Amino acid sequence: MQTYKRLLGATTLGLILAAGLAAPAFAQKLDNKTGPSTLTTNAAGDIDFGDDSSEWANDGECDDPRFSGTGSAAELVDADIRKDATDCRAAFAAGTVTLVEAGSTPADITIASPIDAIDFGDDSSEWANDGECDDPRFKGEGSAEELLDADIRKDATDCKAAYEAGTVSLADDNSNANATTTDTPATGTDTPATAAEIDFGDDSSEWANDGECDDPRFSGTGSAVELLDADIRKDATDCKTAYDAGTVTFNGDTAGSSATKVDISEIDFGDDTSEWAKDEECDDPRFSGTGAASEMLDDDIGHDATDCKAAYAAGTVSFDPDGTAATSASPASTEFDYGSDTSKWANDGECDDPRFVGEGTNKKQLYEDQMADATDCKALEAAGKVQIRQVYQPSYAAGAPYDSSEIEFGDNTSSYANDDQCDDPRFEGPGAAITLLDSDLEHDADDCKTAFEAGLIVLREDDGI
Template sequence: MRTFLHVTAGTLLGLMLTTGLTVPSLAQPTAKPAAADIDFGNDSSDWAKDGECDDPRFTGDGMADQLVDEDILKDATDCKAAFDAGKITIKDDTATAPPTVVDINPPVAPKASDIDFGDDSSEWAKDGECDDPRFTGTGSAQELVDADLRKDATDCKAAFEAGTVTLVEGGEIPPAVNVADIDFGDDSSEWAKDGECDDPRFTGTGSAQELVDADIKKDATDCKAAFVAGTVTLKDTGTNPADIAIATPINAINFGDDSSEWAKDGECDDPRFTGTGSAEELVDADLMKDATDCRAAYEAGTVTLKDTSGAAATTPVGEIDFGDDSSEWAKDGECDDPRFIGTGVASTTLSEDIKKDATDCKAAVEAGTATFQGEQAAAAFDFGSDFSKWANDGECDDLRFEGPGTNKKLLTEDLMGDATDCKALLDEGRVSIRQVYTPEYAAGAPYDSSDIDFGDNSSSYANDGECDDPRFQGPGAAATLLDSDRMSDADDCKAAFEAGTVVLIDGES
């Protein structure tokens, strides 16, 4: 039997050779891919560097129990180490040779010279690991925090040049933002100054957990401190309201002068500004009149312009119509035209002097002591009518006027009753309107009354809403004034003085 089998086997072999049949060859093992042939990716997975390979392209004892596709190419350090140790292999050989995609505009890898590595101010600088969270790779530290952004220059530059780290997200270089370029706003948020940045334009470990749009630009102190410390960064630099607000360059702002009553008191009183450095009460009368305080506050970041269009532009001298010198106060060394403001402008200006003090105002503008505010119409003055029995007699009998063209005896009963005479004489320059009756005077209120002794309220007419003290004059004064009421209507007269409806004309202050 054994002989038969041998013969049979030999016969079969001979037949196969004779007929050209071939003997099936044994399958040869596929060559194991080398680590250099595998694209391990980076370490951007949440589970990177935990000692297990989380990339689902691999299999073996070195793999994590749970694998998800989002970790493909995102656990380079662990997977390479496990592969080199023989603990894992690639599930599919095609993983080593992904389909070739030709990019007609391939990205250019950044050079070290293109990257702002920052400085070495991190606590972990120069420890041989890159602690800047903008980088990833085997040369990066295991724990990365935003506080070390741009603060481990030596380590990160060395690792980048050695090829052990790359920039996160495909090599895009995050733009550097200067703290001086950011409008942090003010501290008006309910959560301001609590040690966390509540402005939703920022992100990082220094940000609060809950952020709402209502706090945009309202937690300046916290957010600025966090930004400087590197614990927050701007989310992006787009154009929606939550993005960076670039502050108006300081040299583009006309701060004006220090002619405000409240100038140089440590608070910005100019109503164009807002912030923690602004005064609580702001009035239009202080527009461009608190330059020193507002400039200092703006430089310190405690105020910002409410509207960047409020940065007043200086009108070229050649474009200003200064008018002529027909004002009674022309060429007295002060600009009396109310269209101007500044230290070179008279403390009291009248609408009747618009375009009538050309020499003084032009000189002040050229010297930088006056600023043109723009054209304005002369404020309307109500001359009244001609009901006075002395109307049209060639003299002004209205006690609101003064000058050589007025009657020597002016009575309350003739107030606003001699319009034709008073208007004609005003146009001729023979009378002028008493300061307290001009529309501009009341508009300049409130006035400081701290130097005046108003007395007491012993008058029988005290607290009746009119000033009965004969030392005062103006539309806020009573029609009949008695010497017995001198210094005896304190509350009424003080209120009227501060409101600009009376002025002190006689007696002790």
């Protein structure tokens, strides 16, 4: 399993500026501080209520923690500051909430962080100096629409300029560390989970203690990119550390579990009579995960035993006894599968599927959007504005085996060597790992050689042999 090797070193920042603060006191609070700040008063016209982007907006309660009163929600988190405008404006007008007075909360200093205290990093991001802040530690109208952890501290000029202009602020990651809610069946109300209430489990995952939370019950910047049901309650140290740091939130005990974990001895893997047996991919549609084939047939249920048993033992697939094939198309089909329109960016006039290149593609193509922006990509391909990357053409794999004698693959010293995915960042294609690290350059020889010869990866255009 491939993961981003990062933990977001977030700084908890107060963004609230209380009303009714006398001028001398306000001046004292601003002493030795620079960067954006906003003074609000108890006059409704002077209050920046923000927008309605909170998850709890328009529910009849004011969820912005800058306010208090009978019209406020019982539980308030900093993430909702200026994010529940309609509710809070109505409650303020009705007199059921007022702005919190200075000093009534633990965070007496409630202005933005001094700019000289922020490590903006460098400009090594691919998107540096494009006029948008691409560092996901920041939020605001000056931020790029899509943010990647890989750009943390990598867009210094843009982010510093936006911060100075007041169009971004540092995201308050720790303020909502324990604010994930779980539904209480008895009442139907939302209550926050605390670390003491969560069964983190043990550290028996293959990926335990690697600095990332691999338990799919959690999500956030501290989570691994790929999550498997097999790792539920199996990465306790990493997940508790990330949870306490506020870089992951708990989504409930049933979250992320699409299939029941079954002991390998209890699974009837069947035989190897599938046409696709022993091709190092699990073709049985009862299984899903990175070790499973992209196209499945019901006819292969119980007929790819060797591959599926190996993948299950390695934790690259999970088992769903009621699983059925995702598609009835033949794996040997030469027709390109555009996928669906499940991407959040679908039907926006740009192709977000990373299998495509060309002027019609979005500048940031994410793995999660692969096969998820069909209408846009198909239309743009027909218009000649995008093209399918060669290695994703069904006909390319059909032309295997390919000669790899001219390529220096290196050795197998990568931590992810021999996992049936190519982790060398010089390659791309369906046989490559989702996340590629420079440290694995020429260090996953066997996986990459096998995938290259099978037509599952190619050298990137900007990498020589």
